[in-house]
Structure formats: structure tokens, C-alpha cells
Amino acid sequence: MKSKAGEHHQKICTVSFLDSLLVLLLAVPSAQSWLAGRCNVYEDKNYWFKEVSCRGEKLIAECFGVTDIREDLKGLPPNLLSLCVDMDPHLPDTPLDSGLFSRFVSLEFLNINGCFSQIQAGAFQGLSNLTGLQLFSQWSDSSAGCCESAFGSSVFHHLTALKMLDIALYNLTTMALDAFEGIPELELFQIHVCIEDWSEVICRLTRLNVVHEFTLIAHHIGILKHPDCTKWNISTGGSSFLCNLSNPNLLFNKIEKIEQGALTYFGDLAHITLETWPGVSVLMYLSLFGFSKITNLSVMGYQIDLGELCQLSERYSAEEVGVNFEIINTSSLVAVTGCNKLKAVYLYSMGIIEHRYLYMNDFLSFTNLSSLAVMSILLDPLDLRSICLSSPLSVQHLSSLTINKSNLTKLVSDQFTCFFSLETVDLSCDRISEIEEFAFRGLDQVQILDLQQNIIRHIRKHTFSGLFALTYLDLHENPISQIETRSFEHLTNLQQFLLGDLNFSPTDPNIRLNLTDVFGEIPSRLGHLFISSGLRPMQLAIGTYGTRGKLNQSLSLHINGQYVMVEDCESSLLESVVTLRINSGQVLCGSEFIGSYTRRVEYLQFISTFPEDVGDIKAINQLVHLRKLSLENIDLSKQPYAAVMLHNLSKLESLALTNCRIDFLDGSLTKDLKSLKLMVLSLKDTVKIFSNFAENLSSLKYLYFSHLRLHCNCDNAWLISWAQNSKLVEVHMRDPSIKEMECLAKNGIDHHKFVQYTKEDCSFEAQFVLFASTSLSVVMFMLAVVFHRLAGPYVLPLYYIVHGWFQEALRKDSKRRYRYDAFVSYSGQDEQWVVEKLLPNLENRGPPFLRLCLHTRDFQLGQDIVENITDSLYSSHRTLCLVSRNYLRSNWCSLELQLATCRLQVEHRDILILVFLEKIPSKMLSAHHRLARLVKTRTYLAWPQKAELQDEFWERMWNKLKPKTGN
Known part of the structure; x- marks a missing residue:
């Protein structure tokens, strides 16, 4: 159901599984305009670039608001692996010319978002290594919202390594019948068509080679007729590609009319998603399609009867069913015995449940379920335990259980004893306020337990007893007021632990948490630890402990709180920290910044809640292994040792200063940053940047300025020419762009356009200095030539003559011998x-x-x-x-x-x-x-x-x- 392999991310509890599925299948990237006609190049996906959506990990380029695709791609490196191009939506339609991408011979993934009047046959020539191609049309003003682009014959035949092709919102009628021929390695093909004639779709798809997975999104088709390809002299008979599809997926909106057997050419369907009309039976609706088997069925509509759902699963041998309906009726479910082959059920209610509650006993006929997700549906809070008492075998295969927004308020003892196959339990975004002791007893196989965003207050000693295999426990965003001693000692295999927001007794000025007290022995495999006290101060004690074996040497520590004081700073736990994230005013060990005791840290993120009161963070320059550093909302101008804060960081590769205040940037600050490749600067207030700022940054490749405000000073004028002409460094300025950037006048009140200011006030000075220096150089050269011509032979003798004079003067009063x-x-x-x-x-x-x-x-x-x-x-x-x-x-x-x-x-x-x-x-x-x-x-x-x-x-x-x- 969900992966917890990475570190903690904020969860949005209002998105269901089915919603996520539809977003994944239907989403079309929208144009962005913050860097019109410019491209960004990323060597890897860094966490602060939330706008990076292009696939791949190395050498990714994203181009936004492109007006001339050939011109705007000129500056990109030829060894790109991933390229995403977002055309300016306001431009008139232009063709995608032949050979446009031919110099990017290493390209593996290409995404183009824009409408072209024509895509020529050689548009993708030279891309012999391309494995993924996406062509998305932007929404236009036409009623259909699709692009009328002429696809040439065999337009993709140069793509001999292509495995994934995704085309969205293009009109099929303007494409050549053989447009999809000549793609020998294609495995995944997804197409979102803008067409009303079903035959136009089927007759073109017959030209496609066999693929492993095929997805067709056809929201504009209201009537499904038996396809007729005779006018193109094409047969849809037995050898059709459609019959050989191993994993076809179809997504429709509301179909008004279906002719018998309209979809029989697809054989057994892997996945179909459709939306029904109010009052129309889904069973009757699907019977018109002519399918014999549907592996995965997703239905959206107004009303569904779960009894009918079982009939569907039996008739079409469905293995997974997803339902997203306004009204779900459960009255006939218990009388139906057709759901015993279902392996996964995902229920999401947009409205109400008849009979107020959905009882878990209603699922007793789902005897083979491996995944069950119930979201935004009210459940009987005592019903989970009743299953184990009345019919424990009904959930014996269940490995994943998700119950979100179901008004679940309490977990009672032994209510999961019969769920012995569970591996993932997601009870997040509910209203659980109490968990009785031994509530999770019997869940020996559970590895992931998600309880985030509930109202749990009390953690008892045996709350989590029985979870011997647990590796991931999420308790964050719970107002925990009490944790009993050794409450987590049973979790010996824990690898990721998220705790908080701690809200201990308000009579205590500080929240005090002792890790040894709550764990007994801190799990030796612990790799990620998140602790939060919300908006209250916290005193975090590590305690004296003996770990079970050697402590994990790659610990990620995330601390959140108003002010945090850490005790036992000499412990091996802090020595093992390699990733340190801080969201607090201060995190101190005694009177020192915690960085003094985490010398092995490679990634440090510090987001301060009190910019002017973070303490002395000079100890950052002791983190000689640091590779990534992000400082946010910190007033560096108040730091007494800000000038040396980045010294010794010779391994640092990424630096981000976000919403930070600093008076100036110069070469003394960056003198040791020899390995820095990426720098992001989003500074608060005005700043002065000296021309020697980048002299020491010999490895710098990408420099991003955001919200940059400068003083109106000609000393800053170098930045404009450097940003525009630098060949070794990609310099980008956004919010505002270079043209819109303002500078603060000397009176401290007025603002001017910086580019215009440099042209008017600095360009003459620069030209004059250039003219004067050139003229002086010419004059000096001429004088040197004349002097060498006339007096060259006398220069060296003159030296010795003077030398002789000097010696003669010294010997004037002495007797010469x-x-x-x-x-x-x-x-x-x-x-x-x-x-x-x-x-x-x-x-x-x-x-x-x-x-x-x-x-x-x-x-x-x-x-x-x-x-x-x-x-x-x-x-x-x-x-x-x-x-x-x-x-x-x-x-x-x-x-x-x-x-x-x-x-x-x-x-x-x-x-x-x-x-x-x-x-x-x-x-x-x-x-x-x-x-x-x-x-x-x-x-x-x-x-x-x-x-x-x-x-x-x-x-x-x-x-x-x-x-x-x-x-």
C-alpha cells in the first residue's frame, strides 16, 4: 500500500488511493513561467528543488516558458540524460523540426509539454538511447482542449531503444495511420486521446507492436461502437495487436451507449476505470462491454451496492476492486458469496454510508484479501475485534490494512490477534485517542505501523507489545502527554521512529524526554529518529545505555521544538549522526551548538524559528565531512564568527541559504569551498556581493538567486555580466528575474531597476576605465619601444655606473688600493x-x-x-x-x-x-x-x-x- 523506505514526509490525509491513482494516470504538467525561455540543469535531485519533476538522477535539464525550442536548447550540455521542455502556452503553433534533439545522443528520457502544428518524421532522429518519451499537449481554448498536431508516418521509428511512450491530449485524427510503427522495444504505451469516434482509436492501434502494458484514456468518447476499419483497408481480425495485449488498462468517463462486443478485441482486461451514471447498475453497465475477465476494476459514480461489487468480482474474476462513490449501500453484502477471490479492496466514500456505519463483518466473504483500504467511511469502533471472535479465517491472508478518516477512536486489547499475516497497518488521519495495552498483540509480522495525525495522549508500557518485527513506527502529530518507562523496549528491530508532538504537563516549564528511559536500550538498527515538542521547549536526554550490538553508524536525527537542550552529548548516538535536521530556535549541548558533537554529519539542515536567537553556530566549520548544508530563517549578520562559519568545509557540495540575512558576500566566506557544485541563495534584505565572491568556487556549476536585492552600487555591477556570460557556471535569478531586479538607492528609500542603473551609472565608468587603461597601455608600449630603441644598450651599463658611483662615494674618504x-x-x-x-x-x-x-x-x-x-x-x-x-x-x-x-x-x-x-x-x-x-x-x-x-x-x-x- 505504501512505502516507508525513505525518511518522513508530510502526509495529506484527504487523498485516497483511488484519487492518487487517477492523478497519476490523468495528470498533465502545466506550464511554469518563472524562468521564461531559460533552462535549469541539475546534477542530482536536491531536496530543496521541489519544482524538479523531470525523471532521472543525474544531468537533468528543465526548460520553462520556451519560445524558440531550437534556440533555447543551444546552451544545454550534450551529455544530458533527462530533458523536460515546457513550451510557452501563448505562442502560436510551431512545428517540431527534424533533427532538433540529434546532439543529445545520451538522452534517456524526454518530456515535451506543448502543442505543435506538426511533428516531423525526423524529430527524434539520433536518440538511439532514449527509453522514455512523453508528449503532453497544453490545454487550449478549443472546446475539446486538444492539440491538432500532424504526426508524420513512422515518426517514432528512430527510437530503437524506446520502452515507454506516453501521449496526452493530442487529436488522433491528425496522425498518420502508421505513426506508431517501428518501435521494436516498446513495453509500456499510454495514450490519452481526444476523439469521439471509437474506430479512429482501434484502427490506429492495430499498427502498434505488442507491448507489455497498455493504457488508454478516452474521456471524450460517449458511444462505444463496434470498430469499422474498412475505409482504411485495415482488418481488426484475430491477429490484431489488441488481442495479444498482456496488460491492457482502459479509463472512460460516462459512456452513454455501448454496442455489444465493442471491446472484445481487448480480450482479458487488466484494468478498467470508468464513471457511471446515477441509477445505472454497474453490473449491467459492464455487461455491455463484452469482457470475460477484468483483473483490476476501479469504478467512480454516485451509488454502489457492495453486494453488486461481489457479483462483479465473481463474474469477471477480478482480483482488485477500487470504489469511489457518493453513496455506498451494504444491505445486500452479507447475502452474497462472490467476493472470495478478491485480493485487494479499496473503498473511498465521497459522501455517506447507508445505515450510518460500515461493519467489518460485511467483509467476511472477502476470504482471500491481501490488501484492504477503507477511507472516509465510518467504521464500528468495536468491530475489528468481533472478526477475530466470530470468523478469524476471513482475514488470514490480509497483509495490508488501511483505515483512514473512519472515526476510529479507540484500539482495544487483542483486537488484531487473528490478523497474523499483516505486514503494514495504516491507521493515520483518524481520531484514535486511546490505545489499550496489548492492542497489537499477535501482529508478529507487522513491519510498518502508521498512527500519525491522531489524538493519542498516553503511551503505556505494553501499548506496542507484540510488534517484534516492527521497523517503522510513526507517532508524529499526536499530542502525547505521557510516555511510561520502557514503553518501546519491545521494539528491538526498530529502524525509523517518529515521535511527537510531545505535550507533557503544562506545569513543567520544559518537556523532558530520556531516550534510555523509554527504550531501555536504544535499538542498534535505528537509522532515523524524529522527535518533536511542537511549540514548547524540550530537554532531550540520551541517557546512559548499552545498545543491542553496535549502534547504527548512519543515523538520521530530526529535532523539532521551540528551544532544545541536549544532555549526554558525548554519547555514541550523537557520534553516529550523519544527517541532522533541526527545526527549532536553538539546539544546544550545554552552551554549544549541537554540531560540536556530531562531527560525522554529512547533511545539515537548520530551520530556525527565531532568526536572531539561534546562538553561536560557528561550530559548523568543524563538520569537515559535510556535503550538504541548508540554513533557513537565520540572521547571519548577528553571528560574531559568520566570516569563518564555512571555513574547513572542503567536501561541501551543496549550500542553500534561504530567507537568511547577511550583510555581504565575499571571497573570505567561500575560501575553502573547493568542492561546491550547487549554491542556492534566497536572502532577506539587501546585500552587497563583492567580485571575489566566486573566485574560490572552482567546482561550482549551478548558482541560483531568489529574491535577490542589492544596493545601487557599481561594485555590484559585475554580477549582471557574470550571470549572463559565465560559461563554467549556470547562473539563474528568479523572483525577480534579472530584468526585474531592483536595487536600493543610497538614500535607503528609493528603488531602481538594477540593470538600468548599471547601464546608466556604471557603464560609462566602465567604458572610461577600459578606454583609459587601453590608452595608457598603448602609450606605455610605445614609450617602451622608443626607450628600448634609443637607450636599450645603456640600461644595463647605467645600472653598473650607478653602482660604481655608489661604491666610489663609499670609498671617497678611504685610501684606495x-x-x-x-x-x-x-x-x-x-x-x-x-x-x-x-x-x-x-x-x-x-x-x-x-x-x-x-x-x-x-x-x-x-x-x-x-x-x-x-x-x-x-x-x-x-x-x-x-x-x-x-x-x-x-x-x-x-x-x-x-x-x-x-x-x-x-x-x-x-x-x-x-x-x-x-x-x-x-x-x-x-x-x-x-x-x-x-x-x-x-x-x-x-x-x-x-x-x-x-x-x-x-x-x-x-x-x-x-x-x-x-x-
Whole structure:
């Protein structure tokens, strides 16, 4: 009947099984317009996205208010697995073009909600992996409310892997007769037709391959005639697809006329749902259809007699019957013996029961029931026990029992002793106020017990005795005022437990609950625990206990109350919590937030009932295993450590701040969120978002803003361009959208359209900054080029010149001692003259003997060449420049001459000697302006070519270079 495998969800008690069935079969998604022409992409279904309805778990895309389907799908990733497209209902009909989805080769599920003038034959080309396709037409202004769309021949034949096809509110007459051909793997086919001619339906379905489950919804058909397909040259004879259906389901509204055998082509029917006219016998009504077997029969109408229901089940060998009627008559039920083959009965009354009560004894003829649901029908409160006393075998096969809204007020002892096959008991949404001890004795197989939304006040020690196999117990939304000691000690296999709303004595300021007292030993398999004190403060003690075996290491803990104080915080129960949900003003362990003691939590949801009084929640940054975090209705601006609250959360993947107040968002808040993929921000009041906010979010894929209000400040202008142009992050803004978003003016009163404000007040500034920075960059580049062209060779020498000046200034007052008598600046091509002429006549002549510095001999190995030149030059008493044509062509010689000249200008001493090794024309010398100027202002030596003059040359050179006495 119902699954309790997941965690607690709010139950709507007014919806019956049959209502749920009809909603499931008939519902058509409606268009949403909050993101016109935009698509949302979700990597997985996160709990806060309640609007996510598209199937699948990974890479889901939903597009709402689509105006141009080809254009709006362009930005979607090609590896989507599920895609839902909701067209703008106000657009004129457009065709669904060929190849529109061809790039989504991985797509497995596709839902399209919209009316198209034509669906072309190649519309689904390329979708070889598609297994599910839904085509829903939106309601139009036409009386039929259906879409007149032309389906091409074999429009689905590209879908070779398709297993499920669902078409709703399309007119069959505009479809080609072979529209459904060529779907070899189809298993489930559901079609909601808008047509009045029964033959139009049957004759098209004969072209369909055999499927496992087929559902036909035909609310517009009022007359069922024997189908005539001769005008299309189609035979509906024995080999028809309809006869081979293994699980056909038919849903009709009120049929006015039925021709004999109109539905015989369907053979044995799996499921039929129909609505009858007032005063019309259902038995007579169904006899006109020509069925021999109906497995599942659901009937809606004005009045039903349960005796007639048994006749139906006997005649059509029905296994399940669902009844939804205004008036149910039970007067003839006891005299009928045709219900012994029914396995499931679901009764829902929209109105009244004749004879006021429906007695459980009325079901004694239902001897094979495995499921019984009685909803909104008054029951005799003592009647359940009477079955066990009078006819216990009548319920021996019953595995599921549902009694909702039946005015059941009390459960008495041993009233279920004969229901020994029950596995699920749903007594929710009743008026049960008292449960006697041992009321559930004998229910050894029951795993699920739902008692939510009753008025139970007292839990006794043996209220739940006998429920040894119970894994799920729901007592929430009961005003429980007393729980006796060890009331739950019998529930040794309990896995999910929902308790509350606790409403202990009003004389006690706090509600106190000790888990060890009520359990004795907390069940070791407990995986979900929900405790609520409603609107009252609560003191929750875990107590000292020994669990039965090792405590479940994946506990989900949900706490609800005004203020909650937790004791025994060092217990292993809190250590095992991996999911923590809080709906309270505060949940404290001593004076600390409970998060300080739940270090293994991976998912935290905190909804505060008092935004400004939640205490210090800085301990969230200690939850290093956290993957999902949701904070709602919390004033983070009052948190003293809000700036570091999200630090250390390097594993966090999803973050939602809903209705929270925060002054600003910047990079310091998000610096550790390296794994964050999804962020949802619905902030209260205005906020300032700095441009470094997203710098650290390297894994972010989806960012959703809702109710975003900014200050009118150009610092926030970056957000608009980033939201519109970001390629790595899907940024969506809703309520309002980007165009409608307002900002608060500096006076704190006026509001402006933010996009318009940024264009008018920030765009000029941005353009000017861009222009100025570009112009400055161009000017700087030009200056750099000119400077490099004119002064490039002098930059490095200039550094060493300045360095030399600085060292000279330091040595001004100190006595100078030189390592060399002269630094020889010469070209490498003149080295032979230096070795054969210069060294013998200067270094080997003496005493005193001269020490010359040669770059080939005296430069330090591994040192920079320019540094070697500078050090050697300033370590020498004089500089001897051997000028030749080779010298003038050497860049290194030119540098040495520059450095020597600059030293000469600084020291103002006779330290530079020029020697011309050969005669150089004035024209060649003029190109070297520095040397030419020196030649004009200083005496220089020329190497004589005549041998008789060379001795005099060396004598003058030696006398010039030899050290003075005492130097």
C-alpha cells in the first residue's frame, strides 16, 4: 500500500488511493513561467528543488516558458540524460523540426509539454538511447482542449531503444495511420486521446507492436461502437495487436451507449476505470462491454451496492476492486458469496454510508484479501475485534490494512490477534485517542505501523507489545502527554521512529524526554529518529545505555521544538549522526551548538524559528565531512564568527541559504569551498556581493538567486555580466528575474531597476576605465619601444655606473688600493698583439713589475660578464683601451669604453689611456661619438709601424702605467 523506505514526509490525509491513482494516470504538467525561455540543469535531485519533476538522477535539464525550442536548447550540455521542455502556452503553433534533439545522443528520457502544428518524421532522429518519451499537449481554448498536431508516418521509428511512450491530449485524427510503427522495444504505451469516434482509436492501434502494458484514456468518447476499419483497408481480425495485449488498462468517463462486443478485441482486461451514471447498475453497465475477465476494476459514480461489487468480482474474476462513490449501500453484502477471490479492496466514500456505519463483518466473504483500504467511511469502533471472535479465517491472508478518516477512536486489547499475516497497518488521519495495552498483540509480522495525525495522549508500557518485527513506527502529530518507562523496549528491530508532538504537563516549564528511559536500550538498527515538542521547549536526554550490538553508524536525527537542550552529548548516538535536521530556535549541548558533537554529519539542515536567537553556530566549520548544508530563517549578520562559519568545509557540495540575512558576500566566506557544485541563495534584505565572491568556487556549476536585492552600487555591477556570460557556471535569478531586479538607492528609500542603473551609472565608468587603461597601455608600449630603441644598450651599463658611483662615494674618504695597474680593453681578434707585444713589454719589464687585467685570464669563472667588466675596471688603477677596427665592431668593447668613460667623469682623474693599434679614418671614427669626443679632448698613443720607434712607445707607456711611490 505504501512505502516507508525513505525518511518522513508530510502526509495529506484527504487523498485516497483511488484519487492518487487517477492523478497519476490523468495528470498533465502545466506550464511554469518563472524562468521564461531559460533552462535549469541539475546534477542530482536536491531536496530543496521541489519544482524538479523531470525523471532521472543525474544531468537533468528543465526548460520553462520556451519560445524558440531550437534556440533555447543551444546552451544545454550534450551529455544530458533527462530533458523536460515546457513550451510557452501563448505562442502560436510551431512545428517540431527534424533533427532538433540529434546532439543529445545520451538522452534517456524526454518530456515535451506543448502543442505543435506538426511533428516531423525526423524529430527524434539520433536518440538511439532514449527509453522514455512523453508528449503532453497544453490545454487550449478549443472546446475539446486538444492539440491538432500532424504526426508524420513512422515518426517514432528512430527510437530503437524506446520502452515507454506516453501521449496526452493530442487529436488522433491528425496522425498518420502508421505513426506508431517501428518501435521494436516498446513495453509500456499510454495514450490519452481526444476523439469521439471509437474506430479512429482501434484502427490506429492495430499498427502498434505488442507491448507489455497498455493504457488508454478516452474521456471524450460517449458511444462505444463496434470498430469499422474498412475505409482504411485495415482488418481488426484475430491477429490484431489488441488481442495479444498482456496488460491492457482502459479509463472512460460516462459512456452513454455501448454496442455489444465493442471491446472484445481487448480480450482479458487488466484494468478498467470508468464513471457511471446515477441509477445505472454497474453490473449491467459492464455487461455491455463484452469482457470475460477484468483483473483490476476501479469504478467512480454516485451509488454502489457492495453486494453488486461481489457479483462483479465473481463474474469477471477480478482480483482488485477500487470504489469511489457518493453513496455506498451494504444491505445486500452479507447475502452474497462472490467476493472470495478478491485480493485487494479499496473503498473511498465521497459522501455517506447507508445505515450510518460500515461493519467489518460485511467483509467476511472477502476470504482471500491481501490488501484492504477503507477511507472516509465510518467504521464500528468495536468491530475489528468481533472478526477475530466470530470468523478469524476471513482475514488470514490480509497483509495490508488501511483505515483512514473512519472515526476510529479507540484500539482495544487483542483486537488484531487473528490478523497474523499483516505486514503494514495504516491507521493515520483518524481520531484514535486511546490505545489499550496489548492492542497489537499477535501482529508478529507487522513491519510498518502508521498512527500519525491522531489524538493519542498516553503511551503505556505494553501499548506496542507484540510488534517484534516492527521497523517503522510513526507517532508524529499526536499530542502525547505521557510516555511510561520502557514503553518501546519491545521494539528491538526498530529502524525509523517518529515521535511527537510531545505535550507533557503544562506545569513543567520544559518537556523532558530520556531516550534510555523509554527504550531501555536504544535499538542498534535505528537509522532515523524524529522527535518533536511542537511549540514548547524540550530537554532531550540520551541517557546512559548499552545498545543491542553496535549502534547504527548512519543515523538520521530530526529535532523539532521551540528551544532544545541536549544532555549526554558525548554519547555514541550523537557520534553516529550523519544527517541532522533541526527545526527549532536553538539546539544546544550545554552552551554549544549541537554540531560540536556530531562531527560525522554529512547533511545539515537548520530551520530556525527565531532568526536572531539561534546562538553561536560557528561550530559548523568543524563538520569537515559535510556535503550538504541548508540554513533557513537565520540572521547571519548577528553571528560574531559568520566570516569563518564555512571555513574547513572542503567536501561541501551543496549550500542553500534561504530567507537568511547577511550583510555581504565575499571571497573570505567561500575560501575553502573547493568542492561546491550547487549554491542556492534566497536572502532577506539587501546585500552587497563583492567580485571575489566566486573566485574560490572552482567546482561550482549551478548558482541560483531568489529574491535577490542589492544596493545601487557599481561594485555590484559585475554580477549582471557574470550571470549572463559565465560559461563554467549556470547562473539563474528568479523572483525577480534579472530584468526585474531592483536595487536600493543610497538614500535607503528609493528603488531602481538594477540593470538600468548599471547601464546608466556604471557603464560609462566602465567604458572610461577600459578606454583609459587601453590608452595608457598603448602609450606605455610605445614609450617602451622608443626607450628600448634609443637607450636599450645603456640600461644595463647605467645600472653598473650607478653602482660604481655608489661604491666610489663609499670609498671617497678611504685610501684606495688596486689589484691591477691597468684594465686592458681590447677585441678578441687583437689578442695575438696583446700576448706577443703588450705583456712582454709591460708585465715582464721592471722593476716595478706591472699587473694587467685581461678578460681571457683574470675574469671570475661563472660570474656575469658585465659584473666581471665592472669589478675589473674599478679594481684597476687605469683603463687601457686598445682601439682597432675590430674594437669598433665589438659590443663588449663599446660597453667597456662606456663604463670607463663614466668612471672618468665621476673620479675626475687621469685614468683612461687610448692606444690606436691602426690608423682609423675620421669617417669611421665619427660613428662612435663617445670615442670621437675623447680623441678630440685627450692625448692618445698610436702604435708605430716602424720598429725603431716602438721602444720609445713602450717607454712612454710603461712610465704612464707604473705605480707611484707609496701608492
